[in-house]
Amino acid sequence: MSQIAFPALDQTILARRDALHAGLAAFLAPECLITDEVGRRAYETDALTAYRRAPLAVVLPRTTEEVARTLKFCRDQGVNVVPRGAGTSLSGGAVPQEDAIVIGLSKMNRILEVNLVDRYARVEAGVTNLAISDKVGPDSFFYAPDPSSQLACTIGGNIAMNSGGAHCLKYGVTINNLLGVRLVTFDGEIVDIGGPALDPGGLDFLGLICGSEGQLGIVTEAWVRILRLAEGARPVLFGFDSAEEAGQCVAAIVGAGIVPVAMEYMDKLAIEITENFAHAGYPLDVEAMLIVEVEGSEQEMAAELAKITDIAKAHGVRTIRASMSAMESAQIWKGRKSAFGATGRIADYICMDGTVPTSRLPEALRRTGEICAKYGLRVANVFHAGDGNMHPLILYNVNDEKEQEKAEAAGAEILLMSVELGGCLTGEHGVGIEKRDLMTSQFTPAELTQQKRVRAVFDPDGRLNPAKVFPLEGRAA
C-alpha cells in the first residue's frame, strides 16, 4: 500500500516479547511501562499519520537514570529503540515498528532552572517548546525557536530535528539557541555536553548531536538560551497579484540587506483555508501574501517598515495592512501557525520542507505549481520565505491509494527540484522515514557512508531510531 518501505521485523525479538516485557517491568514502575495493545497503539505514528506501526513496548521514564537503564537494557537485548517527544514529527521521525521499544520523554517535563542574569534555562527534554517562553514571559524573556507545533512539541524533539520556526530569520534555529545537553548514550552512559558557558572547547559535539534525529543517543536535559523580548513587534500583511511578484519581493528585501524578524509566505489557497479557520483578516482577493514582522521601538519599526514598503511597492504590492494592536498581531500569527491544522480540516495533506536559495524562490514556486498540476493535485503554499524554506502542502485523500501515491510522487519531485536549485531536501522537519530514500539525490554514496561511520561511533549496530535518515539497505519487508 504505502510507498515508504520498512525493514523486515526481527522475528527473534518478537518471539521474546513476553520476556522483554518482563525484563523492563523488573526495573520500571508500572506507570512508566506500556505493554498492552491499546496503550501501544497510541504510539504507532506521529504527524506523518499515513504510517502506523505499533511498537513492542513503550517506556516513559521519569529520570535520566531510567532512560540510561532502559537504553542499556535494549542494547544488551539487541532491541531497536525509537525516541519520542510529543510525536509531532512531520517526517515520521518517531514512527516505530513492532520489534522496537519507544522511549517517550513526556514524563520528563520539568523546567529545572531559570537564570535571568546569565540568560539561560535548564529544562528536561519533555518540556514543550512554548512552556519555556510561558515560564520566562512574565519577566519579558522568551525562547526564540518557534515551530508552528510549539504548543505540543518538546525541546527534546526540537533538538533531535534542529527545529526552526517563523522567527528564525533573525533568531536562528535550535542549534543557535542551544547551550548544552545531557546525553544518554546507547551504552547507558550519561554525559554533559556544553552547559551555561558559550562554545565549549574540543570537538563541537553539541553541533553534531543537534539535528541527528535521535540516532546518537537520547537527550534528557538541555541548557537553552533565553532572550529579552523586543520592545514591540508588528506583523504587516502585503498582498500581491502573483506568486512571482511576492517571491521577487522577498529576494529584493533580503538583497537590500534588511533582515526582518520573520517573513512568511502564503498563497491564495493557504490564505482561504486559514482565514476560514482563524479569521485573521487576511486579504482574500490576492494571489499571494507575505507576513513581514519587524521589531523594536515604535520609531525603529516605522523606519524599517518604510524601507520594506518601498521595496514592496516596487514589486507591485496591491494591499498593505499593518497590525494595529497586540490582539490583531496575535490573530495574524494564529492564522499562520494554524495553517497546517486548518488544512487538515479540509483534506489530508503531506507537507514538503525543502529549502531553496532565496533568489530562486519565484522559479521554485512556479515549478511547484506545475508539478502538482501535472498530478492533478491541489497545493497550498505556506512557508518561511525569508530563508527559502518552502512548505508546499499537497492535498489528497488518504483513503484513495492511488491519490496517496500521486501525492508522494509529486512531493518527491518538488524536493528533487529544491536540490537541483541549490537547496536541500529538508529545512527543518528532518529526513525521518519520509525523505530517507531521496538522500541519494543530495549526497554521494561516499558522503552517506561517512555520515553513517560517524553515527556508528555512537551506535555501531544502527539500533537507535533505525530505518530513518539513511536509505534502507538490504531487504525491505
Place this chain on the structure above:
Amino acid sequence: MSRETLTPASDAEAAEIVRAASGRGALDIVGAGTRAPIGRPPEGARRLSTAELSGIVFHEPAEMALRARAGTPLAEVQASLQAHGQMLPFEPMDPRCLLGTAGEPTVGGLVATALSGPRRISAGAVRDSLIGLSLVNGRGEILSTGGRVMKNVTGLDLVKINCGAHGTLGLILEATFKLLPIPRSEATIVMRRLDDATAIAALARALGSPFGVSGAATIHAGMGRDFPRTVLRVEGFEESVDYRVERLLALLAEFGAKHALRGEDSKKMWRAIRDVQFLAEPRERAIWRVGLKPSAGVDFLARLGGAARDSFFDWGGGLVWLSTDPTDAAAHAVREAVAALGGHATLIRAPEEMRARLDVFEPLSPILARLTRGVKASLDSQGLFNAGRMYASDDSADSLQIGGMASRV
C-alpha cells in the same frame, strides 16, 4: 629541521596526496600560519599547504551567502563583502597581534580554529554562520556537508564538528558562510571605574534589556587608560542607534554611564577587544581563553589569586581573556578554577614545550575522550591529519585501534 611541504594545486590533487599518504606518516595542514601557534606542536612528517587552493567560489549578495576555498586570504573575502555592504556576522579575531605571527589569515584557519569575536553574543559563533563545507577525509574522498542555504537539516551534519576541530578531522577545501549586512552605524557606551562585580552586573542589565547589545566587555586599568572601562556596543541604522544609546544611558545611569563613543573610536575599541591587543605584551606570558557563565567571572579571578597576571572580560563576562606566567602552577590553578565553576579553558598562547606537555584544550571526561577518538577515527582512521594537534596521543589500553594505528586527535 625543515620538513617537506606539499602544495596541491587543485582539490583533486589534494585528495590524491591524502590517498598516497597512507602509511607515510601524518600531514600537518598549513594555511598562512597566522594561527599556527594555537594547539599542541605539530607532529606530522610532512606539511600540506592550502596556499594554492585559493579564491572566492561565489558571493551572492542577494542570498547573503559566500563560499571560498580554504587558502583564500580573509582580506580578499572581506574586500568582496565590504563592496556589497556585508560582513561575516561573528566578527573574526585577527590573531596576529596576540600571537606575533605574520601573513594573511585564511578561510581554512578561521574555520579550523573557530575563534568568534565580541559579536558572538548577538550574532552567534563561527559555527552558527558556517552553513557548508567540502573536505577531504582520511580516505582521500572529497565530501560535501551542509550546503548554501541557512535552513538545512538534511542528513547528519558534519559542518559543525569540523568547525573548531583544528584540522584534525579532514582537510577543509571550501567553506560557505551566511552573511549579515554591515550595520550602518555603531556606538559604544563607556562606564568608568567599575570593579569587576559591578561591571558584570551592569553588562547583565544591558544584555537583559530589549536594546540589542552587540558587544559587552569590561577592561581593566592599564588597558589604554589608567582606570577600568566597561563598554557596550549597539549597531544598526542611525536613528535606531541614537534611540538605543539614549535608553541604555538611562538604564545604566547608576553605573555612571554618561557618554558614548562613535564612529572610528567605537570601532577601534572593539578591534582591540576582538584581537586581545591588551594582553599581547609581555610576549613571554601564557594566554588563556576561558568560557564561563557570565556571573562566575569574578569568582574565577578570585580563585586564581596571584596566578592571574592580567585579564579582561568579553561576552558580558562569559569570556575571560587571561594572562599568566608560563608555569605549570599557573596552568594548574586555571584548570582547577574552571573545573570548580563549570566552563572551559583553552591555552591560546604558550611556549612550544609547554603546549607539548600540558593540556591545551579543556581536558575531556572519559566518555567524551572516547567519543572524540571515535569521531576522529571515523573520518581519519589512520591519523593522517594534524596528529596530536588537540590532544596528546594516547597509548593507554582503550585507545581506539583502527587500521593498525592508534588514532590521534
